[in-house]
Amino acid sequence: MNEITILVLTVTIALVVISLWFGRKKRNFPPCPVFTLPIIGNLLSLSGDQRSQYRKWRKKCGDIFCLYVGSKTIIVLNGYELLKEVIIKRGNEFSDRPVSSFDTMAGSVGLGVITSSGKIWKEHRAVTLNILRKFGMGKNLLAERMQEEVNHYLDHLSSYHGNPVDIRLITRTSLSNVMCAMMFGQRFDYIDAKFNTFMAYLGDLFHYFYLNSFTDFLPLLRHLPGDFFKVKLLKREMKELFQFFNVMVERIREDSTQESVISSYLEELERRRKSGEDTTMDQENLLKFIFDMFIGSSETTPGTIYWFVLYMINFPEVQEKVFAEIKENVGTERVPTIQDKTKLHYLHAAILETQRLCSLAANSFFHTCLQDTTIQGYDIPKGAYIVPCLDSVMYDENIWGKDVMNFRPERFLDPDGHVHVPEEFVPFSLGKRICVGESFANTALVIYVSNMLQKFQFLAVDPKNPPSMDYQFGLTVLARSYEVKIVAREN
Numbered sequence: 001m002n003e004i005t006i007l008v009l010t011v012t013i014a015l016v017v018i019s020l021w022f023g024r025k026k027r028n029f030p031p032c033p034v035f036t037l038p039i040i041g042n043l044l045s046l047s048g049d050q051r052s053q054y055r056k057w058r059k060k061c062g063d064i065f066c067l068y069v070g071s072k073t074i075i076v077l078n079g080y081e082l083l084k085e086v087i088i089k090r091g092n093e094f095s096d097r098p099v100s101s102f103d104t105m106a107g108s109v110g111l112g113v114i115t116s117s118g119k120i121w122k123e124h125r126a127v128t129l130n131i132l133r134k135f136g137m138g139k140n141l142l143a144e145r146m147q148e149e150v151n152h153y154l155d156h157l158s159s160y161h162g163n164p165v166d167i168r169l170i171t172r173t174s175l176s177n178v179m180c181a182m183m184f185g186q187r188f189d190y191i192d193a194k195f196n197t198f199m200a201y202l203g204d205l206f207h208y209f210y211l212n213s214f215t216d217f218l219p220l221l222r223h224l225p226g227d228f229f230k231v232k233l234l235k236r237e238m239k240e241l242f243q244f245f246n247v248m249v250e251r252i253r254e255d256s257t258q259e260s261v262i263s264s265y266l267e268e269l270e271r272r273r274k275s276g277e278d279t280t281m282d283q284e285n286l287l288k289f290i291f292d293m294f295i296g297s298s299e300t301t302p303g304t305i306y307w308f309v310l311y312m313i314n315f316p317e318v319q320e321k322v323f324a325e326i327k328e329n330v331g332t333e334r335v336p337t338i339q340d341k342t343k344l345h346y347l348h349a350a351i352l353e354t355q356r357l358c359s360l361a362a363n364s365f366f367h368t369c370l371q372d373t374t375i376q377g378y379d380i381p382k383g384a385y386i387v388p389c390l391d392s393v394m395y396d397e398n399i400w401g402k403d404v405m406n407f408r409p410e411r412f413l414d415p416d417g418h419v420h421v422p423e424e425f426v427p428f429s430l431g432k433r434i435c436v437g438e439s440f441a442n443t444a445l446v447i448y449v450s451n452m453l454q455k456f457q458f459l460a461v462d463p464k465n466p467p468s469m470d471y472q473f474g475l476t477v478l479a480r481s482y483e484v485k486i487v488a489r490e491n
């Protein structure tokens, strides 16, 4: 590069930075809680624990505030009323997605369900819900496959014979295996090498997504030497994941004797093509859809079960009450099934309280708007990254009472002991983008924890010093790793 080119480049970059800087100042954006540096904006303030940061910033700025990274604007929305106003009532304006690093890593933008918008999203969301509904109805294939998997999981937990163990990985593996049974019509052995590589890749995607997503805001970071933002690693692993999905799709295409989500997708695709319908369903969207289903499920439901066990260790009186309810209504001779849910009010309340208190999807997933608009009189630029802060609702004292920080399942029970779920309970978000796996997750939570608590007692390794209920913040809010003693109950 000669000197003139360097000079021109420097001046151009400086002009872009200055115009962005002053452009923002001229517009009436929501308040920004921290000092904004040129180019990197508030990147440094965002890299820590966003849960406590956002709470502090809400106190300082109110229900809506804004942050900047690179050329992107992030708008954080807090409180149920504001979320309802923007995400539900104005859902047509605010239900699209900005480009996500999942797309950048996959090398395909806006396919499938999670990160798509417009026509592709509408069609794939509807197809997904239809297929999942079909699996959860009648014979309830979903519950059947979960029940089968939970037996393998319980056998595995038994094999520790009460010795201290961290159940994070095996819980994730087991829930992903339910997904495999649904998607591919087959489960894998826990020691299957291919399956374990697949699990490790999903783990990496979750682990590094948060770090990697900074490259969405500042794409230049992708080109730094080395691989600090895990761009190369995740690209390689995603490529292999998609190759694996491709192999599974081809197998199902050739021999689809087992009913599966993929065979249902392929049948529907065929039907639409034959009838000449204009469709976005195709092989590329199918592969991204499979990826979305694994990414949507692999950390969320197991993460909630991991929190549930942690609360049971810390609140043994709740655990005993749940067990007593199972003993009274199901007994110990047969395993609990999804049909028992209506009798297990306290267990259901304990699950709801776990979901509220762990607030696993604290910041939901980015939404965006395709046009410049306003919220509460503030300017919102098109393409802004909108954060529906679900955490602000799950910890709202005005909804849950002064003891919001406590684990108290009774808050979900009415005076007759029946479950009551307030409208403001939003672990799966709200509006048009509400999680498509909600009923899958709810079924899995009931089947897994009822079976686990019927069979075992979950005990602190050191009863005087139970594991802390601290969290690590990322794409989801996960409990810090802990060990537990799993002791078989005597009938």
Ligand code: HEM
Binding pocket: 113, 114, 115, 125, 292, 293, 296, 297, 300, 301, 304, 360, 361, 364, 365, 366, 388, 427, 428, 429, 430, 432, 433, 434, 435, 436, 437, 438, 440, 441
């Ligand atoms: C406890 C478990 C779960 C929680 C807390 C959870 C939470 C969420 C949240 C907060 C969103 C974002 C909604 C928004 O954009 O406003 C979401 C979206 C999504 N989830 Fe879940 N989820 C869970 C389980 C699952 C499961 C089991 C699946 C798959 C069967 C799944 C698949 C998806 C998909 C595909 C989307 C994208 C929906 C769309 O963009 O239209 N999730 N989930």
